[in-house]
Amino acid sequence: MFDRRYTADCRIYNMLAAAPRHLSFHTPGHKEGKWDITELSFSDNLACPAGVLKAAQEDVAKILGAARSFLLTDGSTCGVHSMLYAAGVKKLVFSAAAHKSVYNGCRLLGIEPIVLPVRYAGSVPLQPSPESIAFALQNAGMERGNGSVGVLLTSPDYYGNIADYAAVRRICEACGALLLCDGAHGGHLHGTPLYAGGYCDLWVDGVHKSLPAFTQGAVVSARTEALGARLAASVDIFRTTSPSYPVLASVEYAVKYPRKLQSERAAERLKERLHARSNADWTKVVVCYGKNAFAVQEALEKQGIYPEFCDGENILFYLSPAQPLRQFKALERALQSFEGLRVNEQNETPMPAFTAGERGEKTEWILLRESAGHICAGDAGLFPPCLPVVREGQVIEGEHIEKLSAAKSVYGLIEGKIAVYI
Numbered sequence: 001m002f003d004r005r006y007t008a009d010c011r012i013y014n015m016l017a018a019a020p021r022h023l024s025f026h027t028p029g030h031k032e033g034k035w036d037i038t039e040l041s042f043s044d045n046l047a048c049p050a051g052v053l054k055a056a057q058e059d060v061a062k063i064l065g066a067a068r069s070f071l072l073t074d075g076s077t078c079g080v081h082s083m084l085y086a087a088g089v090k091k092l093v094f095s096a097a098a099h100k101s102v103y104n105g106c107r108l109l110g111i112e113p114i115v116l117p118v119r120y121a122g123s124v125p126l127q128p129s130p131e132s133i134a135f136a137l138q139n140a141g142m143e144r145g146n147g148s149v150g151v152l153l154t155s156p157d158y159y160g161n162i163a164d165y166a167a168v169r170r171i172c173e174a175c176g177a178l179l180l181c182d183g184a185h186g187g188h189l190h191g192t193p194l195y196a197g198g199y200c201d202l203w204v205d206g207v208h209k210s211l212p213a214f215t216q217g218a219v220v221s222a223r224t225e226a227l228g229a230r231l232a233a234s235v236d237i238f239r240t241t242s243p244s245y246p247v248l249a250s251v252e253y254a255v256k257y258p259r260k261l262q263s264e265r266a267a268e269r270l271k272e273r274l275h276a277r278s279n280a281d282w283t284k285v286v287v288c289y290g291k292n293a294f295a296v297q298e299a300l301e302k303q304g305i306y307p308e309f310c311d312g313e314n315i316l317f318y319l320s321p322a323q324p325l326r327q328f329k330a331l332e333r334a335l336q337s338f339e340g341l342r343v344n345e346q347n348e349t350p351m352p353a354f355t356a357g358e359r360g361e362k363t364e365w366i367l368l369r370e371s372a373g374h375i376c377a378g379d380a381g382l383f384p385p386c387l388p389v390v391r392e393g394q395v396i397e398g399e400h401i402e403k404l405s406a407a408k409s410v411y412g413l414i415e416g417k418i419a420v421y422i
């Protein structure tokens with residue numbers, strides 16, 4: 001995975017490459033110790049870094065424009081939880097189209113979620129407007145600047161939409177709210193005006209999604225030294241005590257990976273030719289096939305082309321700066337034969353209603369197909385993008401059942417059953 005043209009200043013990779021061959025009487029148990037090692041005398045210790053990991057983290061912080069950054073091998077999920085703990089807020093304003101880690105983080109940490117309804121363009125969720133955030137903050141008592149509320153943006157989101165960071169930052173500053181960003185899909189944007197780090201107090205970069213890092217590689221960063229100190233204590237709680245060195249090396253490598261302007265331009269041209277949805281993030285190519293989307297996905301897979309996901313109407317093709325341009329062309333060729341099935345769907349549609357129901361004392365698992373009218377006892381959605389289709393406390397409706405039943409991969413269901421209150 002590591003391209004030797006770009007490893008010269010990758011400290012962790014070079015430390016591993018130079019590691020002495022040795023007899024391993026240490027973990028891991030596969031005993032093929034060289035790349036996949038544990039904390040040894042030369043490999044530093046992520047929990048208390050003083051050598052190569054400290055230097056790599058400092059490099060990463062500098063590149064990302066942070067006071068402090070922390071390498072993670074537990075995915076953006078760990079970054080989101082660490083960030084929420086470090087923020088120390090009592091209430092959090094975020095869009096309903098947030099990842100399950102945000103909902104779960106609130107549950108774990110006793111943070112009251114203030115969930116903004118999602119606006120849609122056709123079937124694609126949009127970013128919340130700055131006005132809706134200001135309104136929610138006002139309702140949460142933030143006009144008095146009580147310092148206990150945060151705003152969390154998910155930006156860019158899976159569909160490549162990017163928040164109006166500058167406007168939201170102004171709103172947060174005016175009332176003393178912390179601004180957080182789940183940038184699980186934005187690691188490739190540092191150094192550009194679209195990067196969350198230019199505006200947020202705490203933010204996560206899920207570098208494994210859009211940059212060449214191994215799965216689970218992520219970074220969480222803080223804007224100030226004071227928040228950095230809180231984040232250091234926080235990652236110590238949520239991070240594994242056995243971080244994978246190959247993943248750590250890949251995170252540093254990914255953050256230092258050069259920007260490929262040629263790929264970015266080619267991606268924008270590709271989107272135009274495919275009539276993909278317009279979005280601000282070049283790595284996300286979203287094409288709408290309406291009710292034929294699953295069939296198109298299946299046909300593509302038969303040709304050996306695997307997209308990131310299909311949400312039942314749109315298919316997301318995820319690009320990366322490490323991807324050869326000939327693959328962009330292969331995608332274009334393959335999609336040409338489905339052009340007749342593509343749907344033009346850009347209009348703003350009304351928000352789906354959230355009908356809250358009364359929570360019972362107990363819960364039970366019932367068949368999804370028989371759950372209409374029951375009150376959902378845990379979030380359930382498509383996996384990915386891991387956004388809830390139906391949320392805890394919501395009345396389950398026919399359209400939720402239809403969407404979850406059609407999906408190939410879901411969360412929050414077990415063997416066709418969903419948890420409801422009784």
Ligand SMILES: Cc1ncc(COP(=O)(O)O)c(C=O)c1O
Nearest residue numbers: 075076077099101154182184206
């Ligand atoms: C918006 C968003 N946030 C957080 C995550 C969690 O990332 P990870 O799977 O790296 O823990 C995801 C994963 O899909 C995501 O889409």
